[in-house]
Amino acid sequence: MSDTRVPFTVENVMKCICGKCPVQAESQCSKAKKPGIPEALKQSPLQADAIPGMYCATGKASCTDLDMSKMCMCGACPLWEEYSLAATTPMGYYCRDGKAI
Template identity: 45%
Template sequence: MSKVEFSVMNIKRCICPECPVQAESICAKGKWRLMQEIAWASETGIYFEADRVPGMYCSTGKALCKDLNPKKMCICERCPVWKENDLKNGEPSLYFCQNGESKK
């Protein structure tokens, strides 16, 4: 069983912050803003801890933010990380923020 790598490269390509599911989340917006302020300059990944990243749920599991709206349309199918890891054949295949990390 393979796992999606939680890496700086994947975090930077993750589109979760663009997802309608978290578009109105104050919690996710705050995490995203914090990442932009302190982390993008660092290639070391020091600040890229799962509890600080508003995304990569396919790797880390359910979102820590409780104000996401899973009734909105998920965009995982547009994500390069989702495509490269063939997550359409994983379980779950979408809504990782609510359903947990992908098991493939």
């Protein structure tokens, strides 16, 4: 396995549910980035700061206005099962605690 458990790919970004997560639902920073996602997905390599999500692959969020008092929904993400994220550290709240290892 490479040093990245979850590859930061267009395919995985499309599966990611971070954009629906209550933790970032009210984030003005995340909302401002969402319209630029289609263009960001055309870039090679993908730029993590342009895509508000995939924190299990990219690490802590660059947006600082996430609401960590809200319930994390990483366990409901298709990537959770696909990459056995229940067996990683951290185990959720990747936006706060960093990528899955």
